[in-house]
Amino acid sequence: MVQLITTPEIGIAERMAIQAMRSGWADYHNSYRVLADCHGILTIGLHRKKDDSMDGILQAGLIAMLNIYDRYNELKKVGATGDELSALEMMVDVSEDFWKRQTAKFFRESIAMLGVVRGRQIEAGKKKLGIA
8 A cells, every 4th residue: 555655546547548448549658658667567576576476467468468569560550359458457457456565665666677678678679770
């Protein structure tokens, strides 16, 4: 509850992103990336706590995210199947429950770590494309 009290919006943006996918008005930046960050922050938080009990949920969420990404690259639309939505909802439920039991400091540190990871991913992608 510590983190929920200090950041009550945990889970709201993610649930809105899922609803946007379900309703057909999702976009890459406001829906897909919100859920990708949810997955990334949860992965980092669980890793830092040395908790591998949610690996199955993380894997299901990752598979859903990769399927949505591939579909986006092909069709330029963000959307999800029923199974993908179910996997994302489970991931968001686990994320919300996990972060409710953590301190605000731990949450902020995990967000900062995700920023470092994303920066490295961007640099690696630029090098791969020969832009760096």
